[in-house]
Amino acid sequence: MTLTMKYTPSDFNPGLCDFLDASPTPYHAVASMQTLLEDNGFTQLHEADSWGQLDAGQYFVIRQASIIAFTLNGQELVSSGIRMVGAHTDSPCLKVKPKPEKVKQTLLQLGVEVYGGALLNPWFDRDLSLAGRVSYENAQGQIEQVIIDFKEAIATIPSLAIHLDREVNQNRNINPQLHLPPILAQVDDGDSLDFRALLEQQCRQQYPDINIGRVLDYEMCFYDTQKAAVIGLSADFISSARLDNLLSCYIGLQALLAADKTRPALLVCNDHEEVGSQSVSGAQGTFLQSVLQRLAMNTEAYQRMVEQSMMISADNAHAIHPNYADRHDAEHGPLLNKGPVIKTNANQRYATSSQTSAIFRQLCQQHNVPVQDFVVRTDMACGSTIGPITSSHIGVKTIDIGLPTFAMHSIRELAGSQDAVMLCKVLTAYFNQK
Structure with a gap:
């Protein structure tokens, strides 16, 4: 069944909950994504096969519990670059x-x-x-x-x-x-x-x-075994296991499916982020780099393509908890249902730069989506994502963003029921951006 993107929580969140329930492991998450891609006309490629010069179309490739899906429209990649979104399939x-x-x-x-x-x-x-x-x-x-x-x-x-x-x-x-x-x-x-x-x-x-x-x-x-659910007196929250980071995987996939295919776009969902990404299918591995090199066909074209490209690393952000507000920097405490969060760290635990954050802020403004900021307290250690790993490994300009979440790394986490559709709207616009 071909999915039509609808930017309302009541239409979007049931599919999200079904995806979360069907994906208890990274392998199941990739299988769920594969089904959605095939239902929407994407063709599977295999790393062991010769790809040659791919025609305009929609493709995906799987390496263990990681998946890359992309669309090509016949444009020269050296001049257009690729709009990329990255997330991860694993959870504690x-x-x-x-x-x-x-x-x-x-x-x-x-x-x-x-x-x-x-x-x-x-x-x-x-x-x-x-x-x-x-x-x-x-x-x-x-x-x-x-x-x-x-x-x-x-x-x-x-x-x-x-x-x-x-x-x-x-x-x-x-x-x-x-x-x-x-x-x-x-x-x-x-x-x-x-x-x-x-x-x-x-x-x-x-x-x-x-x-x-x-x-x-x-x-x-x-x-x-408790299923994902929309909860709260006014259905304000999504409660589920593995929101970190299947929430971003599903949003990124829906944005790729909803994009108008007028420019090259790519989604990568890596395994093993929660344990450092250093594996054959992790962000420190060769998966994304090898796919991009095969699309570019030669080393110089690859470097030129990467220079014209951008990566949005989407991983969850810590919402300010009403019972533990002192654990946040007061000026940088994201709220549920108030839009996606730009994550910044002076020590490069996040890959955000002023250039990439400006691009994302402008996109949000153009599509009437509010945007928030997260910076960890100066006296606390900061976590990290696939953003800095991918940025340094590939050499692509990158921003780290995410949706506000409570209870990250718990067996059951909590996010806002309105935030997912807002981020999907922005990522779809990003994939369509000329």
């Missing part, structure tokens, strides 16, 4: 270890490792499921991969009762090794679980037409 979570099976006090648990800078307290007392990618051996002895999702709540991490920790509300310390293994079932003495056999069973259930052999390995993570 609990990943299952290679030898995870544990049985304690007749309870079956799985050992987990914390991925990224997760806020751990909210993971307790949640209905958890499992999703991820599985590598298996087929009947011919070849290794293939599928993505799976148990969907149902199959696990939980119970809190310790306050009666056994009277200081819990003043000083709760979480030891990830000891306190985070989720409970999956109660078993009889001597019983256990072969986790790979469980994954094999799930693979066969989800893919009955595929000859699934022995499961060799996996990348599986737990996630909260």
